[in-house]
Amino acid sequence: MIEFDNLAYSYRSGEYKALDHISLTIRQGDWVSIIGHNGSGKSTLVKILMGILEDYEGTIRVGGEVLNDENRAELRKRFAIVFQNPDNQFVGATVEDDVAFGLENNGVPREEMVRRTEAALEAVNMLSYRNHEPSRLSGGQKQRVAIASALAMAPDVLILDEATSMIDPEGRREVLDILQKIHGEGRTTLIYITHDLSEIEQSDHAVVMREGRIISKGTVEEIYQDTDALIASRLVLPFHMKVSKRLLGGEYMSYDELVKRL
Amino acid sequence: MLSKMLLGRYIPGSSIIHQLDPRAKILAVVMFMAIVFFANHWTGYGLLILFIITLTKMAGLSLRFLFNGLKLILILLLFTFFMHLFFTKGGTVLIDGGFFTIESEGVINGIYITIRLAMLVLITTIMTLTTSPLQLTDAIERICRPLKAIRVPVHEIALMMSISLRFIPTLMDETEKIIKAQSARGSTFMTGSLKSRLQALTPIFIPLFISSFKRAEELAIAMEVRGYQGEEGRTYYRVLNWQFRDTAALIMMIIFGIILWMIRQ
Known part of the structure; x- marks a missing residue:
């Protein structure tokens, strides 16, 4: 469980707050989407959690333990993150080298390392590409490798920071399918950061952020109901939601339901 | 042109x-660099050439392919040859052109040194053609x-080399994109x-530098969150496996060196 309590952060001292006193609880095993337009503070939240940004106000508890300077390195091992640009997080010269990189850093014995690397690549259907160079992979494949690299670390929490925003729709679907599978196993908490409302359907909970504040949170359906808040947060409604809003009033319905009603 | 280059x-x-x-x-290439200097007459140089030909065949490369790739350094080889031709003196005078003479020692020395240089280039080419950059690193x-022991940061240098290798294709793609955009x-x-062509490169390099810095920063963050803390406590995924055939290869190289040493005059 991760608890953010009254978290605040500014990039430059003074007026504008990237995070404005946020409180949020994320349960173990949940898939939580954090949605917001650029500059809403969603990535800042993650950077603080990963210990990339320091000097914040408020407290973060991970499994009941308050995050501080002493336990940061240790707690960080429970998190793994996939960033936006697939090219800039690839350290290894080949797919399997990259997956093994984090394990090498943590001093995992070689035999276990080989086993975990293979298992992680298998989980994202990339085992047959193990000797490929990253430059010869598609965007979706690169992000799947990045997920494998994260999974190899056996994290409690897997964070995806706009991980699909730079890849094509097909690659995006592949990534979401894999997340669905990971979520189905129930061990890993997923924190999915995006500005695309159509990507949150599979998550358990969603949090809408704007200008460093949480505008609304709840189940995906609850979030979808409140279209006005979404529009006010400068988010683009998925096409079927626009249709149902215009034709049938505000009530949320899934794509299939809408088709049936029409 | 570039695709033909084998270096x-x-x-x-x-x-x-x-x-x-x-x-x-x-190690074998380093040994060979010394062995090349053992040869000092025709038999020795003949053996060197024979050795390289055998090596090429063993590596499954064709000789013509190898020589085609070496055309670029032909200028260097010719330059070496002519330097010796004109400036090494001794033996009988073959041509007397007044202000310059070509003497027999010069011709022979020119050929010898050129063969030496060519053999050195060929053996390193065979090495790089048969070994991936990653393995070499x-x-x-x-x-x-x-x-x-003398505080050379070996691990860091190797990591830098492997990250550079990893980013070469990425930056090539990026350069191409920028060229198209410009x-x-x-x-x-x-x-x-x-001059104007060099100036025209500025709008390519500046965006390339800016994006490289951004990449570097993101990569550093990605490495840090994956627990990179330098060499300490690190294990290795890739292991090199020294086998009997590797020892055998080195012994063969030593024997070849001894033979060349013994037949020298």
């Missing part, structure tokens, strides 16, 4: 030379490990004087 390229394969431990290959790291805005890179 620094790697051609995957499964020959015995491909399978040798990269450390064995590097690994091998250099392992061979240089003792240098840590061409679409009316820049020309292929015409005009040398």
Whole structure:
């Protein structure tokens, strides 16, 4: 469980707050989407959690333990993150080298390392590409490798920071399918950061952020109901939601339901 | 033109030379660099050429392919040859052109030195053609490990090399994209004087530098969150496996050296 309590952060001292006193609880095993337009503070939240940004106000508890300077390195091992640009997080010269990189850093014995690397690549259907160079992979494949690299670390929490925003729709679907599978196993908490409302359907909970504040949170359906808040947060409604809003009033319905009603 | 160049390229394969431990290959090349100087008459140089031909065949490469790739350094070889031709004196005078003379020693020396140079270039080319850059980096790291005693940051240098190798294709793609983007805005890179062509490169390099810095920063963050803390407490995924054939290869190289030493005059 991760608890953010009254978290605040500014990039430059003074007026504008990237995070404005946020409180949020994320349960173990949940898939939580954090949605917001650029500059809403969603990535800042993650950077603080990963210990990339320091000097914040408020407290973060991970499994009941308050995050501080002493336990940061240790707690960080429970998190793994996939960033936006697939090219800039690839350290290894080949797919399997990259997956093994984090394990090498943590001093995992070689035999276990080989086993975990293979298992992680298998989980994202990339085992047959193990000797490929990253430059010869598609965007979706690169992000799947990045997920494998994260999974190899056996994290409690897997964070995806706009991980699909730079890849094509097909690659995006592949990534979401894999997340669905990971979520189905129930061990890993997923924190999915995006500005695309159509990507949150599979998550358990969603949090809408704007200008460093949480505008609304709840189940995906609850979030979808409140279209006005979404529009006010400068988010683009998925096409079927626009249709149902215009034709049938505000009530949320899934794509299939809408088709049936029409 | 560039695609024909063989220097620094790697051609995957499964020959015995491909399978040798990269450390064995590097050590063998270093030995060969010394052995080349043992030869001092026709038999010795003949043996050197024969040795390289055998090696090429063992690596599953064709000789013509290898020589084609070497055309670029032909100028260097010719330059060496002519330097010796004109400036090494001794033996009988073959041509007396007044202000210069060509003497027999010069011709023979020119041929010898050119063969030496060509053999050195060929053996290193065979090594890089049969060994992936990644393997070479690994091998250099392992061979240089003792240098840590004199505070050479061997691990860091090897990591830098492997990250550079990893980013070469990424930056090539990026350069191409920038060139296209600038061409679409009316820049020309292929015409005009040398000076104006060099100036035209500025709008390519500046965006490239800026994006490289951004990449570097993101990569550093990605490495840090994946627990990179330098060499301490680190284990290695890729291991090099020294086998009997690697020892055998080095012994053969030593024997070849001894033979050349014994037949020298």
